[in-house]
Amino acid sequence: SYELTQPPSVSVSPGQTARITCSGDALPKQYAYWYQQKPGQAPVLVIYKDSERPSGIPERFSGSSSGTTVTLTISGVQAEDEADYYCQSADSSGTYPHVVFGGGTKLTVL
């Protein structure tokens, strides 16, 4: 079955830049989406279609894609950005919906 691979954890100091990667063979053909999930809360969409930012999401959140890897970048990290981040995409084969989430990355703000 198709998998999206994320690092389990990323740590940065406040004000620095955090980069969270997500790898998958179908990513050159399918968009990726990113969700932020704070403890005890529901996920929130922070990036869609690889690099688009929903209204209300701070400009410090950005996304990019290169080959089989997509990257969520948080510039000028703030303490409130500490959360779990999940990428999501789909297998490029077939026509049936195939929702795949990465395993999640815990962002720690030191």
Added chain:
Amino acid sequence: QVQLQESGPGLVKPSGTLSLTCAVSGGSISSSNWWSWVRQPPGKGLEWIGEIYHSGSTNYNPSLKSRVTISVDKSKNQFSLKLSSVTAADTAVYYCARATVQGVIRWFDPWGQGTLVTVSS
């Protein structure tokens, strides 16, 4: 803006059926979106369960398809999840979410606050 709220029993016995409802407010369930269920076992990642369109069309995760039924009640602007033959492995926080669909891809925004369902005798 659209808001979603899950409701249902927080405890289900093994081999029983889990039943949850998601009430949609601030928008119509008959819009051009699909309506999804996603779950998250404690301390683990997210798993898509399935989705429904206001016409009643459904799509399910193949790994759960034999046990899942999702239905819609347009008169109440809500949709529901039933998961049969539950085991402890079905213990999770269950979220409902609005899905925007393009081909085989869908993304989820917004989400309900989630409800914890524990399977235990």
